[in-house]
Amino acid sequence: MLGSWLGLQFPTGYEVGRECILSHESEFTATGIWQLTSRPSYEEFRDDDRLYLDDLQIGQRFTSGTHVVDEEQIKAFARQFDPQPFHLDNEAAKNTLLSGLAASGWHTAAITMRLLVESGMPLAGGIVGAGGELDWPNPTRPGDSLQVESEVLDIRPSRSRPDRGVAVVRSLTRNQRNEVVQCLTAKLIVPRRV
């Protein structure tokens, strides 16, 4: 069960990872026109290939390249932004809620963003988020290889600005064991073709 690593079953409304799935999760096939595999790079795309809001479809999927997180990266991020024993000290981490060294959730989020920007979703105007929902159903451990799969959940042209709109996109970050370490449902600001 998602969230069980924290030893918690939450009352209704606070269940961790409750909506951390993509549609047709069991099929694991791309429904969109962009299915990027291996280690793609945006250098392959000309600007004309970038997607505007008008090009997106609900259910469309994107898969990023991968990034391997090592112990030094985990500790370097933690020293700067999240200096707590379970992110800094292998021995001290053993007796904490995380039961061993794990990356800061914000580090997992930052790596996810790097994967999205580099290879996760070729949006015109880049990846600009106004916010979203975030869950960390499993910890990121040293040696984990992370990959992000994203799905377009909703598309909302702006009422006030005809040149842009919001795409609601769910991005699942998985490790090499296919466990979800982060579920992000983001509101992205995407330009329209005008």
Next chain:
Amino acid sequence: MLGSWLGLQFPTGYEVGRECILSHESEFTATGIWQLTSRPSYEEFRDDDRLYLDDLQIGQRFTSGTHVVDEEQIKAFARQFDPQPFHLDNEAAKNTLLSGLAASGWHTAAITMRLLVESGMPLAGGIVGAGGELDWPNPTRPGDSLQVESEVLDIRPSRSRPDRGVAVVRSLTRNQRNEVVQCLTAKLIVPRRV
């Protein structure tokens, strides 16, 4: 209006920053027992002073120290985790949705975490989040001085694990003009006194 910097008014359900307020926002007074001002440090607290779930009260507030974000920090974070023109290049940023250089939202989140860990909320067991909701109603700009004010919204002992529970905490990160640059409503895992 919150969110107006993106030039968007969202249909119901996607309004940015809609719940980015603390209770009794206009009063701006601490209702909790911990009102930390100036630049506090946890070195002042003995372990015995740390708060367990049983010590928290709904409505309780905490105020962190401050952190000044400069241009070099913004670009260094972006080079590593969010390499897009509006976080890296002052000139190129002018013609983007962000209308000038701004920090990655994930950088604002990471700085917020540092402030919470160092001086924002003296929780027993540290600050361990299982996820939450995140909004960036205004961009973080070079020179901004950030401070985090947090309020306990809900307290839920775990059904399955009597030694812990969840505190739902809203943390608003404000700049020196009192604008909210991030609204985080987090589910924190907090130990109980056993």
